[in-house]
Amino acid sequence: MEHDWNIDYKQAVKLQKKLAAKVLLEDSFGHIHRIGGVDVKASRDGYLYCAVLVFTFPQLEILQKQAIKRKAAYPYIPGLLSFREGPAVLQCFERLKTRPQLVFFDGNGFMHPRRLGLASHMGLLLDLPSIGVAKSKLLGQFREPKNQKGSYTLVKDAGQVIGAALRSREGTKPVFVSSGHRICLQSAIKFTLNVSQYRICEPTRQAHNFLAKAF
DNA sequence: GCGACAG
DNA sequence: ATCTTGTCGC
Numbered sequence: 001m002e003h004d005w006n007i008d009y010k011q012a013v014k015l016q017k018k019l020a021a022k023v024l025l026e027d028s029f030g031h032i033h034r035i036g037g038v039d040v041k042a043s044r045d046g047y048l049y050c051a052v053l054v055f056t057f058p059q060l061e062i063l064q065k066q067a068i069k070r071k072a073a074y075p076y077i078p079g080l081l082s083f084r085e086g087p088a089v090l091q092c093f094e095r096l097k098t099r100p101q102l103v104f105f106d107g108n109g110f111m112h113p114r115r116l117g118l119a120s121h122m123g124l125l126l127d128l129p130s131i132g133v134a135k136s137k138l139l140g141q142f143r144e145p146k147n148q149k150g151s152y153t154l155v156k157d158a159g160q161v162i163g164a165a166l167r168s169r170e171g172t173k174p175v176f177v178s179s180g181h182r183i184c185l186q187s188a189i190k191f192t193l194n195v196s197q198y199r200i201c202e203p204t205r206q207a208h209n210f211l212a213k214a215f
Numbered sequence: 216g217c218g219a220c221a222g
Numbered sequence: 223a224t225c226t227t228g229t230c231g232c
Contacts, residue, residue, distance in 0.1 A: 027216070040222075042223050076223070078220040085222075105220045137219045171232075176221080220223050 005087050006073065012080050016114040016121075023120050025110065027181035029101060029129045030118060032057050035195070036100030037203025038092075038122075039086040041211050048072045049215060050088040051207045054100045060193060060202055065096040067214045079113050082121040090123055099128065102183070102191065104203040108132040109180035109188075111155060111163035112141060123181025130180025131188045132163075133201055137176055145174050150193055153179075164189055167198065168196040212214060 108117030123130030163178030
């Protein structure tokens with residue numbers, strides 16, 4: 001079922017390509033009334049902290065909060081973020097009494113060199129629809145979206161649309177949205193806008209705030 | 216070789 | 223991500 005996490009760069013890249021072929025880029029879910037937000041942070045003394053919050057949708061009332069702490073066993077390498085944060089995310093999900101029906105991640109999904117960013121990787125292993133919302137760009141070309149909430153431009157790489165630069169709030173830099181698993185880009189953009197009050201969408205923003213005071 | 220590089 | 227206070231602006 002779950003694969004090995006302690007593998008070198010070469011093997012990790014190979015595994016990403018293999019898993020990317022299993023990702024579904026189409027909507028594969030019913031009525032969504034429960035969503036989740038995930039965030040991971042690292043401390044200088046070598047620990048990772050992960051929080052998963054579950055909310056009602058679209059009301060966004062908090063149903064559950066879970067957080068875990070564990071030693072970081074993998075370094076941060078651009079393109080291999082899921083190998084560093086993935087184990088912590090899965091461990092935190094095991095603590096959930098009720099799983100969300102759609103999950104937001106702080107990072108990318110399809111907008112990735114091998115098209116398997118953290119959101120796609122986790123969505124696949126958890127078998128849950130997922131969306132990646134990154135605060136900065138990992139790769140791709142795009143033009144600045146208009147300064148109006150909801151405005152977006154497509155991000156492309158290798159002649160392919162990999163995600164969108166979305167203005168989640170007027171007067172702020174755009175966020176980078178991409179499909180994680182079991183959802184198309186248009187739906188990912190729509191859901192992200194529906195849960196964005198500030199620049200960072202509520203699910204991950206609140207997971208981040210929770211981590212700031214959870215330990 | 217040079218620049219870029221999620222968190 | 224982390225190191226870190228005040229400060230400029232809506």
